[in-house]
Amino acid sequence: MSDDTSPAAIARKRLYWHSRRGMWELDLLLIPFLEQRYDQLEEGDQRAFQQLIDEEDQDLFVWLMRREWPGDPVLRHIVKMIVEHAESTDNSAYRTL
Template identity: 40%
Template sequence: MSDTTGSTNDTSDTVRDSRRKRILFRCWHRGMKEMDLLLGGFANAEIDRLSEEELLELEHLLTAHDQDLYAWMTGRKPLPPEWDGPLYRRIIAYHDAAGPAGFVN
């Protein structure tokens, strides 16, 4: 019986790992090098610790246009409320703590 449980867990882990790899790839292949660094750098450091809810929020952020997302993240434009969420704030805090290398104000 433990074999069945183990194989189910292995399948779940494989699906989860596959999803995280896809998200990580999308974070590093945005089309704008600045966004690659902002999202990819965060994802490299945090992807394995993200909850299901955070993964969903990150996937949602990945649907935003690079120009808009970059303007919001650098403070050049106000962040629309529909894009604001705990993970967005966590990404900003991550880069604030890392220093100015990822942001051009």
């Protein structure tokens, strides 16, 4: 069985497409984090990311732009990880998403 059709690969592709949002600003934060950090996250943080991308775009925008923090401490933790990653990484390659 090819890696492209393995359950893990299919789940990863699904996660990638769910990370693509209707707002360019969110794509610039979520996609690089998924591609560069997700595989190194602990299982609990991976679940938190999966939970986060089920939230509404408006909420994600407010949280990731640091206007407010999520009330849920699990979501707050993963949002802070995404923001820190964006601030410490050159993501210029993603500006053409």
